[in-house]
Amino acid sequence: MAALFAFSRVFRPGEPNCPSCSQILAGDEMQTEGLVRCSRCRTEILFHAFPALIRDRTPIRAGEKLANTEDASCYYHLDKVAELTCDSCGRFICGLCDLEIAGRHLCPVCFQANLSKGDNVRVERRRMLKDSVALWTAILPIFLFWPVTIITGPTAVFMALRYWKAPTSVVGRTKTRLILAILLGLAETGLWAMFFITLFNL
Amino acid sequence: MTSETDFKYRKIGRFKGIFSRSAFFVGDDHFLLVINQHFSENYRRFYFNEIEGITLRKTTRGRNLTILFSILLALFGIPAFFVSEEGAIVLVVMAAFPLVLLLVNLVLGTTVECVMRTTASQETLPMVSRLRRYHKFLPQVRHYIEASQGGSLEQFHLIARFGTNSAGPATA
Numbered sequence: 001m002a003a004l005f006a007f008s009r010v011f012r013p014g015e016p017n018c019p020s021c022s023q024i025l026a027g028d029e030m031q032t033e034g035l036v037r038c039s040r041c042r043t044e045i046l047f048h049a050f051p052a053l054i055r056d057r058t059p060i061r062a063g064e065k066l067a068n069t070e071d072a073s074c075y076y077h078l079d080k081v082a083e084l085t086c087d088s089c090g091r092f093i094c095g096l097c098d099l100e101i102a103g104r105h106l107c108p109v110c111f112q113a114n115l116s117k118g119d120n121v122r123v124e125r126r127r128m129l130k131d132s133v134a135l136w137t138a139i140l141p142i143f144l145f146w147p148v149t150i151i152t153g154p155t156a157v158f159m160a161l162r163y164w165k166a167p168t169s170v171v172g173r174t175k176t177r178l179i180l181a182i183l184l185g186l187a188e189t190g191l192w193a194m195f196f197i198t199l200f201n202l
Numbered sequence: 203m204t205s206e207t208d209f210k211y212r213k214i215g216r217f218k219g220i221f222s223r224s225a226f227f228v229g230d231d232h233f234l235l236v237i238n239q240h241f242s243e244n245y246r247r248f249y250f251n252e253i254e255g256i257t258l259r260k261t262t263r264g265r266n267l268t269i270l271f272s273i274l275l276a277l278f279g280i281p282a283f284f285v286s287e288e289g290a291i292v293l294v295v296m297a298a299f300p301l302v303l304l305l306v307n308l309v310l311g312t313t314v315e316c317v318m319r320t321t322a323s324q325e326t327l328p329m330v331s332r333l334r335r336y337h338k339f340l341p342q343v344r345h346y347i348e349a350s351q352g353g354s355l356e357q358f359h360l361i362a363r364f365g366t367n368s369a370g371p372a373t374a
Contacts, residue, residue, distance in 0.1 A: 013321045016364075019259045027361030035260055035312075035333075039367050044260035046314075048340060051351040052321060053254040054363045128242045136241065169243055171211045171227055171236060 153188030250350030
């Protein structure tokens with residue numbers, strides 16, 4: 001999984017480099033129509049650049065030092081001037097602590113708290129797909145060890161109903177998986193019920 | 203609070219592997235790479251105004267697949283000339299599979315590894331695994347990025363900034 005998110009071992013913003021040998025590319029090696037060979041390792045590469053590559057970078061706001069003790073200081077950095085307040089908790093925060101997300105200014109603690117609650121969709125990096133979990137709870141035991149379905153069948157139904165309103169994928173999903181989980185779970189539970197009824201009748 | 207319905211995504215590419223699937227979406231101000239691992243999803247966002255470039259590197263996967271399928275084809279195909287008719291039919295049928303895979307691999311073309319590079323990081327795009335796919339992918343994403351960044355970049359801009367192979371980097 002890590003290989004999907006690793007490419008060149010060296011990355012520096014504003015310095016496009018060969019993905020194989022990390023040699024910094026020259027201007028004539030970029031924006032080419034076809035593949036060109038790296039001047040050092042001869043790997044065939046193609047780099048399409050956009051204006052952000054040569055744009056001057058905005059310096060990181062480190063926060064202004066507190067010169068006057070009468071000025072309000074940052075809640076997390078007592079030696080820095082408070083520039084604004086957190087939109088969630090109201091604490092004074094400096095430029096370094098200010099995290100602007102979708103027009104709201106949050107302090108690091110509120111940012112992290114919102115992330116845990118799933119309120120910050122724009123920065124969420126991972127999400128469990130509870131509808132898939134419910135569906136696979138119903139399906140997988142059938143192929144692996146079917147007697148377990150006496151437990152997993154009702155469990156799948158419970159999970160599907162429990163997580164009916166839970167957020168699924170960020171890009172949106174229908175309730176199909178939850179419905180299938182309920183139907184399969186009910187079918188498994190029903191079959192076991194019929195089995196036991198038949199058994200007791202015998 | 204930001205809700206999911208605030209963001210509408212449009213899919214512009216996908217990849218299906220054995221253990222994971224990935225898809226590439228375009229949103230209001232960013233691209234979204236979704237890596238689906240059956241029970242969870244990982245998200246990577248690329249904001250239009252932060253994308254520095256798209257890097258492509260030719261890989262040996264296509265060549266290795268060609269060699270593999272050719273070997274399998276030879277393994278099943280060549281003995282077909284030296285066995286009985288019934289055996290030959292069986293071998294030819296078995297050789298048909300690597301032959302089809304070989305032809306598909308050749309038609310799909312050069313294999314590449316594609317990475318989207320931003321001001322903060324770089325991430326591999328699994329759905330762009332062939333050069334042909336890249337040539338379809340780039341126009342789809344270019345106009346979003348260039349519209350956000352105020353235009354495109356010509357090579358002479360890059361030469362002025364990074365120099366050429368013979369002249370070296372230009373001074374600021």
